[in-house]
Amino acid sequence: MKPTVSPKKKFFIPSNKVYWTAKNPFEEFKAFIGSTPELPLDQIVQCTEAIMDRIRWGYEKLLEEEAKELVWMVQYNTIIKAYEVAEKYVKEVDYTAEDIEDFCFALENTQKIPYLIPGPAGVYISALCNYAKEEEIVLKLSELKTEINLIGFRLPRGKRLMIEGDTGDFTGIGLEGGELVIEGNAKNWTGAGMRGGKILVKKNIGLHTGEWMMGGEIYVGGRVRGLGNIVEGKVYERDKLVYPGKVRYPNHFY
């Protein structure tokens, strides 16, 4: 039987026992292991991420249910239905105004949210604003490349939504007594079907402004490109009342 160790090979065992104990060559750095205290920042970021995931999930569910073919037609019924679905998911999330703003920017990041469909996105953001805890919400969206449609949909009484930047079509439609302030421009069909409340657009506004509005006021700091068929309510252009008025007629574009 062969010996397991060759007789020629000899192991050197140091006589000093100190050498005999294995020494970690990285002993010097031991002090640094695990010395990373948890900062409140970690918790805030973690919490923010979790909320954003929930909000994102709600939006994706909305798209699944309401824009199956990734096509969404803006019609009275589709808006109402999409809003109802959005409400269902939004109610489950505990979020702040900053989360809404982050979601708006996340919409443009295709890695995070694959589809930005302006209609459902606007309805969803409106639902988020309407169900937010804060009475006053400021969304700094001036660096956003996309103009969000339907923002301010059904904004309820007692809420103030302020948008820094421009908004798309159907801004503030079906407003329900809230106050919507747009620091930039708003596109067509602004305030359509609004029942009450106030829309203040600091710059210009597009066509069909106030179409079928039933009440409330629209103030425009710049120019009104065209009024819609207004039933009830007031429209001001640079502090001057343009509806009701003698000079301007419904669907008169200028």
Next chain:
Amino acid sequence: MEEQHYQSIIDEIWQKLKKKHLYPEIPMPKVRGPLEQGKGEAEEDEGVGLEMKQKQMTINGAFVSKMKGKMPEEKVIEALLDHGITHYTFCPWDFHTHLRLYAEAKKVVGDKELAKQVSNYFIDVIADTHCVKKRFTEIPELHRNLTKGAIDEVIAFLYQKIWGIDLGIQPSKTSGKTQADIVRRLARIPYLDRPRWGESIQKFARSLKPLLVEEQRQQETKGEKGESHPQGEHDLNHYSYEEIDQGLRDYARQTMALSEFKDVVEDFSEELKGAGYGMEGGMGRGQKNPIDADILFYMKLAENYSIPIKKVPLEQKGSLHPHSHSPWEVGSPFQEVDIWTSFGKIMPGITQIWTKREGKGRGKIEGTPDCLIAIDSSGSMINPRKSLSYAVLGAACATNAYLRNDSKVAVYNFSDAPMGGKDILNYTDQREDIYRVLCKYFGGGTALDLEDLMPLIQGKKNLDFFIITDMKITNLEALIGFFGQIQNRVTAVHIGDNPYAARFEKAVERKKNISIFTVKRKEDIPHIVLGRIRDYFNPTHIKNS
């Protein structure tokens, strides 16, 4: 006296600090005494605790003295050095990251000075937060005792929130709500998540912008200069020439966008010039010579690609060969000894050594010939000063390849050459001159004037020809005929596919000295092998030339 005392403190704590930061390669910090200046300037000088130039950190003795009553000197110095070291070890880490953060901030604030301020604050928040999280540091104590302006107060308020350490900040009554709003937004940013720094600085800039704009407006009204930063300014002084060079190269490669690169280079042009950065021949140096950002973009981008050149046997370059004998002397090289005529002995008077001379070692020594680059700048080509032109990038890579091999390059930039749409540069090794001609854009019709090429070719036995065009040349047949006559190595690069390119390929397919490459994407450029000929060892082109 105080400086010596502070220096001794640094000597004492430096080893501990190095260990704490896992032994970064940073030289021992120095201490600077007060500068000789007016009262106002002296006060301003006292406000800056740390200066960083290249990798040398310098502690301002006046600042430490000023802080002495509030916290121990050792702690002030340690906190400042912790902060400084973290800039090298974590954020911004390198010049490329710094540029990237600045560019992202500028997208939001739009103004050069504001973008610099935003990136400085952001870099500081990351460095300090990293230090507080990962190391035992006196940075919070330093922040508790620093004199703060409006923005510094908001930043300290942010630290208080994200570090969970009381820094004694109470939101002011007048601007409390605004401050709290800003801090609430700032506190949500994942500062320590490096891959998200780009998106994070945009959010940071959006939140801080109103305060910065307000401060800038106040300064303009009062005609004052901005407050100095206690932890030092983040300018290009941090970086060495090589780091700046590498940073620009990386930034050009990463963005691949001429306009973005140009914006950043123009914003930093003064600092780049101050850092001695510019191009050969003096461009970028001196007050009246602005840096040509377009040329710099192609220069830095081309440095990311290395195109190989197949060398050719050159006639005039031969190796040294034994020519005659001379007597050996003590100290002469042994390897030169001719053992046959020395009778195998090493002895002065008997031993002989070979004297060598350069011979015409044709076929043995390989070299790189000069190159004539013909570049199409007609209307069908992209204007290289408006957006990234693969033609110019390809030609720039070819230029670098030849210059690296000690060869010279001539440029024939043509559009409608017979009508004067051309620029000719004779053989030179001045990179800047070559790039300037390459970047010229005529934007007219496309025709070559072969008469222009003759003076550049005549008298050159070995010459490579590199042409880069989309092949939509009016007198393409004349060009094909010209290539049919010459035996030089020709590398023809065409941008995109089209019938003209197909016609050219078909016409010259039998010519073994012509290699054709198509560039559709930037990734195609490294595939170009300059002067590659199918039958490399076939010396026909040499015989005929």
